[in-house]
Every structure is written in structure tokens, then in C-alpha cells.
Amino acid sequence: MDFDTTLAEGWVRAIAAAVEEEQQRLTELDSAIGDGDHGSNLQRGFAAVQAALDGLDPAGPGAVLTRTGTTLISKVGGASGPLYGKAFRALGAALPGPAGPAEFAEALAAGLRAVQDLGKAEPGDKTIVDAWTPAVAAFRAAAQAGADLPEAAGAAAAAAEQGALDTVPLQARKGRASYLGPRSVGHQDPGATSTALLFRALAEVTAPDGTQGVS
Ligand code: ADP
Ligand code: MG
Numbered sequence: 001m002d003f004d005t006t007l008a009e010g011w012v013r014a015i016a017a018a019v020e021e022e023q024q025r026l027t028e029l030d031s032a033i034g035d036g037d038h039g040s041n042l043q044r045g046f047a048a049v050q051a052a053l054d055g056l057d058p059a060g061p062g063a064v065l066t067r068t069g070t071t072l073i074s075k076v077g078g079a080s081g082p083l084y085g086k087a088f089r090a091l092g093a094a095l096p097g098p099a100g101p102a103e104f105a106e107a108l109a110a111g112l113r114a115v116q117d118l119g120k121a122e123p124g125d126k127t128i129v130d131a132w133t134p135a136v137a138a139f140r141a142a143a144q145a146g147a148d149l150p151e152a153a154g155a156a157a158a159a160a161e162q163g164a165l166d167t168v169p170l171q172a173r174k175g176r177a178s179y180l181g182p183r184s185v186g187h188q189d190p191g192a193t194s195t196a197l198l199f200r201a202l203a204e205v206t207a208p209d210g211t212q213g214v215s
Helices: 005-033 038-054 061-075 080-094 101-119 129-144 149-165 176-184 190-206
Strands: none
Touching (some): 005 038, 005 061, 038 061, 038 190, 061 080, 080 101, 101 129, 129 190
């Protein structure tokens, strides 16, 4: 199975559904160490993305992801809009046509580089990077070991979820939460949490029917 246009659109719509469902939780996390808008920022952004995709006749998976990124940049005012926007634009540029696991791993790495180029965060700074970095590593390792797309995506989702959990003891060094200094310790980072949703959505849309979560 390749990551093609249908899967790209399915992925983005699955992210939109997950964001809708988890909006409250993301907002609660952001209320603790930020300004409480992460859930609504992403909800608004991905609602606009879905509307943008409705009118799109994409030439390939990359066209879907590039449009996603462009829409997030234009619709989301918070830090997460430009960061996720650039990430999706980088993914889009890396995936002009259908891609297998190895190529998709490199696209994910390009997405991470885009987040870091813009936001200058390193692993351990309590950001999106703390979930995206282990997800890329897990996806790449699985692909190199011969895993197919669903297996690699499942490994990436688990790694992103662990990465998000692992932000709890960290002190924020980037973004709004860094203003709290040591008081940011003890809370899960909202952006790392939404990144875990994004990778879980990828695992869900690539999974053959009914196998998700079973392995
Ligand atoms: P804002 O902080 O502008 O209100 P959001 O609430 O939508 O924007 O997003 C907050 C999340 O953005 C944080 O939880 C963090 O994960 C992420 N973030 C903030 N700054 C950076 C950065 N420089 N690099 C990576 N991620 C960041
Ligand atoms: Mg916020």
C-alpha cells in the first residue's frame, strides 16, 4: 500500500475529526500552561482545511498536504498554525506522487525540519518537536526493518503518544509556556498532544479494516 491522494485526504479529514473530538482536552492542556486556545485554534484551522479540500481536485498526495499547510497558516493565529502549516507544506513538497514507507519517512523528517527551522525548538523544550521527533525515528526504523505503511504508522503513533506523555516533567523553553518557567513543569504540552493525535490519525487511516490497535 502506498500513501496516495486518497490516503492523504483521508488522513487530513481524520485529523480534523480527532481535533474536533479532542478540542476540549487540548484547550484544557493549553489553559494550564498557555492561553487556552490550542483546541479552538486547531478546530478552526482544520474546519477550514476540510472546506478547502472540498473544492480541490488534487494532482497527488502532496497537493492535498500543501493545501492543508497553506490553509493552516492563513487561518490559525497561534504559534501552532504556522508551525503545523509549514510542516504540512514540507510534507506536501516531499510527496509529489504515491509514496512507500521509506519515502514517507523522509517526508515526515522534512516536516519536522520545517517545524524546527521556524520554531527553533530542540527535543526537550516541551513542544510539538517532542512528539514529532520520536515519531519520525520510529517510523523510519520500522520502514528500514521492512514494515509496511500501517505498521510504520502504528509505531510512529505509539512513539508520538509516549513523546507527548514525556513532556509532563519538562520545563518549557519555547513558546508561551516558557513564560511560566518552572511552573510549566508537571503539565503535558498541548502541541505535543495534538501531534500525537495527528500520528494516531495516520495509523487509523492506513490500518486495514479492524486491525487498528490489535497488534
Ligand atoms: P499559542 O501558543 O500562540 O497560543 P497554540 O496554543 O495553538 O498557540 O499552540 C501552543 C503549542 O505550540 C505549544 O503547546 C507548543 O507545543 C507549540 N509551540 C509553541 N512554540 C513552539 C516552537 N517554537 N516550536 C515548536 N512548537 C512550539
Ligand atoms: Mg495557546
